[in-house]
């Protein structure tokens with residue numbers, strides 16, 4: 565854990581950002597200047613739904629279904645969070661969110677088994693709506709693939725992918741116990757190769773830039789990411805938030821750089837999840853920024869809708885999904901349909917077929 569780095573970040577961030585980042589179970593509300601959410605008329609598929617938070621509290625999969633219904637979301641990729649924040653009782657501070665203090669985070673593998681057991685309790689009508697994902701592995705561990713393999717073979721018929729797991733993530737990475745994951749880690753290559761072999765969809769969080777970037781020419785992690793994606797052309801990777809975040813902001817050339825990566829790697833996709841990232845795609849009136857509109861129209865087959873909610877309540881969820889529908893309505897119908905649901909269906913339907921076949925062949 566790098567305590568100095570955490571304190572430095574806290575010192576340079578505006579207090580308002582720290583304050584607004586403390587919400588856990590509900591998405592941030594849009595500034596008052598945003599237009600009211602669009603009505604939700606069309607079905608969608610959410611590629612980014614966390615059922616648990618950083619202290620492994622949250623909702624069960626049976627509770628996810630009515631929340632999806634509240635926003636006409638037909639399908640969702642569902643997963644916990646790989647990390648649990650340690651509560652050092654000698655300090656007297658019981659953490660509720662990873663930004664509250666600098667106690668360590670550690671990998672909590674039980675999260676995947678709990679998710680699988682919850683999935684098995686669903687009705688046969690509910691199960692096809694969810695794509696559970698494996699997250700409880702340490703991406704610096706050469707044996708991470710053993711955990712993924714064990715989950716697939718112990719719970720056949722359940723999982724569709726791995727993630728969201730993080731390599732470089734603002735504020736979080738420096739708090740993870742042990743060695744920080746990095747983009748060139750051979751263990752990460754191992755994981756991505758195994759995903760290609762089994763057909764698992766990978767939902768990867770890796771910031772494109774450092775919070776305070778020392779590189780004026782290009783985002784800090786862009787080159788290494790580009791090489792990582794190029795090394796794994798057969799792995800279906802959804803790059804969460806296209807590398808943006810609460811503090812990692814899009815440079816003016818961001819959409820051009822992402823388009824370059826998509827052009828080079830045919831199995832690479834991005835999601836536009838997280839309310840703080842959605843805010844970077846829209847102006848203060850809720851209108852899509854011209855560079856994003858052009859990017860989404862040209863790359864609509866490579867972009868997925870997602871919310872990145874963490875154990876939400878139904879009203880919060882429907883409100884956030886409504887804001888995304890406001891974005892979809894500014895795109896031509898065919899492009900909007902791809903992003904809203906079409907890409908999700910083709911990626912996950914194909915993944916399910918491959919994984920079930922792998923499970924049969926290896927059981």
Ligand SMILES: [Zn+2]
Nearest residue numbers: 612614728872
């Ligand atoms: Zn997430």
